[in-house]
Amino acid sequence: MQLGDLQLLQSLLAENRWSSVFILTDENTNKHCLTSLMMCIDFPVNPEILEVEPGENSKSIEICHQLWWALNDLGADRNSLLINLGGGMITDLGGFLASTFQRGIDFIQIPTTLLAMTDAAIGGKTGINLGNLKNQIGTFQNPVAVILDQAWLETLPSREIRSGFAEVVKHGIIADNSLLKACFETDVSNQEEVFQLLEPSLKVKADIIAIDPFEKKERKFLNFGHTGGHALESLTLNDEDPLLHGECVAWGMMIATLLSIDGGGLEAEAAKELIRSIDSYYPDIQPEVEIEKMWEVMLRDKKNRNGKVNFVLLSKVSKPIANVEISMEHFAKACDDLRVMREEL
Ligand SMILES: NC(=O)c1ccc[n+]([C@@H]2O[C@H](COP(=O)([O-])OP(=O)(O)OC[C@H]3O[C@@H](n4cnc5c(N)ncnc54)[C@H](O)[C@@H]3O)[C@@H](O)[C@H]2O)c1
Ligand SMILES: [Zn+2]
Missing domain, CATH: 3.40.50.1970 (Rossmann fold)
Structure with missing residues (x-):
């Protein structure tokens, strides 16, 4: 290609x-x-x-x-x-x-x-x-x-640009600290600034796919933020004004970051810093869906098997870990904690 x-x-x-x-x-x-x-x-x-x-x-x-x-x-x-x-x-x-x-x-x-x-x-x-x-x-x-x-x-609506920006941020989080830094210095209303992020962003995806084209291992890292994100997306699909994919992924990345403290060994301060930065672009994405319903959707996700829900978490920024099993109690607590944390930011 x-x-x-x-x-x-x-x-x-x-x-x-x-x-x-x-x-x-x-x-x-x-x-x-x-x-x-x-x-x-x-x-x-x-x-x-x-x-x-x-x-x-x-x-x-x-x-x-x-x-x-x-x-x-x-x-x-x-x-x-x-x-x-x-x-x-x-x-x-x-x-x-x-x-x-x-x-x-x-x-x-x-x-x-x-x-x-x-x-x-x-x-x-x-x-x-x-x-x-x-x-x-x-x-x-x-x-x-x-x-x-x-x-x-x-001609792309600004909301669509902000939605796509979440995937660029994701690439920064899982593999490229300088891309991540550049993301959080970017004004998403400036198309030129946004477009400049594409080269390093694409490189992250291309490098991962070159190692693991059929999603046996490393390609799973690209699902960071998507376990929670997909569940939110499915549950809001029939809303009058449904959330966009990237908006859901942004929330999914915040919840995965918080879960990473216990589940991946991410330092609490680093987690809070990352959540603060993501939140500054998506302060309005505050899901009001029942945790139990979200859990049901996550159990049905084709990436999860045997009644378990697995997340991609972080041990550090740029150091993702795939297949970390999370319990419903842990997920529910993280959702509450995230809400409180974001109110206090
Ligand atoms: N294959 C993969 O690896 C992969 C990865 C991520 C997402 N996806 C898929 O991508 C889809 C979402 O993509 P999307 O967010 O681009 O949505 P989309 O293609 O629906 O585009 C969003 C909206 O923008 C409009 N649009 C597109 N370009 C425009 C432009 N230049 N100016 C004005 N309007 C424009 C579209 O008509 C649409 O209304 C989902 O189906 C998802 O499953 C696939
Ligand atoms: Zn995505």
Whole structure:
């Protein structure tokens, strides 16, 4: 997989190795990103545009089925290229579509959200949801290239930027202290500052995946903040104004940090400092969900087995430990303690 900018895309297309080109967008990326892509890039063959509705519901087998037919009806063959232009929903759905159509065609990811730039489009995991079960069906397949461009952030709502920023912070916490420091000096409303964090952030994910592509060991570290975060995300999914993924992960990272004091040996002062820094970006993310319900969701999480709930914790900042079993009592106490601690910050 190559990582580069629009120039790389142009030179790949100039090699003329594809019989036809398809671009998958959602309504928003069609509106905000497609015109500028078409203006910047000289396509050797006119691309066919595929569009789905924005939102997680499009990551379904029904939509995928429609897209398989669309590719078929528009004459796609094994030498076609699919360009996925969008956030993580599009890069996941499009990656899955490309990796399954005719046993796999080439695809290029052009992530247009910060979350997709730093996380979803990198690492070769593609997928769709099975009903409410997130990413239950999927493949491991690397794209030909991932194309990064700061310009997409201009139209991205600030809340989406702050959500993606949580994954950048996560990369800093698990593996790169100087990235973490840079994160906490960053003004998230400044797109240039945020974009500059991407290179070190991507490096953390790429390095981990290079060691452990199929999540046997080190790749689990990337789930830091996600055990609690996913539970919160599932329980707030049907709210009128649901929390975004990164917002849930931010809370999940605070709870995992607090659990790390007893569960991982993290110094209490270091834990408090980290929670204070995360909280300063996400002071409004104060979940009001029942602990028991959260626990039930965590037990059902596909990453947990045998009635146990495992967390990724920290022994130090930049020193994660995977598979630490936490009891419900311990989790419930940490939730209470975190609330009190954040009130006092
Ligand atoms: N494969 C992986 O390793 C991996 C990792 C993390 C997350 N994911 C997946 O990523 C998805 C979440 O990704 P996301 O947060 O990017 O959500 P998303 O793709 O739904 O995008 C969020 C919103 O922003 C809009 N949007 C995208 N780019 C825009 C732009 N430049 N300007 C204006 N609006 C724009 C979208 O239309 C959407 O409404 C989830 O499905 C999650 O499971 C996958
Ligand atoms: Zn995530």
